[in-house]
Amino acid sequence: GNPLAGRAGALPEIWSWGHRNPQGAAWGPDGRLWIHEHGAQGGDEINRPEAGRNYGWPVITYGENYGGGKIGEGTAKAGMEQPLHYWVPSIAPSGMAFLTSDRYGTAWKGSLFVGSLKFARLHRLELQGAQVVRDEYLLDGLGARIRDVRQGLDGWLYLLTDSPDGQLLRLRQR
Structure with missing residues (x-):
């Protein structure tokens, strides 16, 4: 299920990307993997990773740098997944x-x-x-x-x- 298979230099272990810091994981009642990720200052989120999907980090996030200041380009961008849920503050x-x-x-x-x-x-x-x-x-x-x-x-x-x-x-x- 590696979405990058066949690309020069692609790492075989990549399945999804753009995850900041997964802290918890569980199989849901739907039979799918659910994870939560520790965001920066704010922006902790829940995702259901899928093959080939980009979950945005560090390009999009609902968090900000510790001490203040923007991270990345904002909270949404084409081709990047939104979290199922997020917490601000963290x-x-x-x-x-x-x-x-x-x-x-x-x-x-x-x-x-x-x-x-x-x-x-x-x-x-x-x-x-x-x-x-x-x-x-x-x-x-x-x-x-x-x-x-x-x-x-x-x-x-x-x-x-x-x-x-x-x-x-x-x-x-x-």
Whole structure:
């Protein structure tokens, strides 16, 4: 699936490009790979990489240089993909997981969960197909950076916090 196959000097490992700093990856309910990328100051984003597609970095971004100032040419350009979702300001995304179990009822099933290091919270992204229709903040009062998010074999969501006395937490609904 290398989109550059046959071009002189093309690297065989390239499949898609223009990714800044992928931090999390998960197989979606649609059977496709979803990733989130840590942007510059702002511009963290979610993408579903596809063969031959250019996701823009560093030509287009919703972020800016640390300390201010434009990066690249703007937020859109022909031939470059838009993110499915982006955050400004940056949330410093960490782990991510899709909820596929029925443990939390049907309202959360199929949601994408992303940890935030910067804001020490969990984001629940409600999806309709590949479109994010809601970004709900969970665990705002936890006071601990969320490093990873996983669905266990038992169907519960588990979180790892990032601190010297970090914790492994099981998420339960009230």
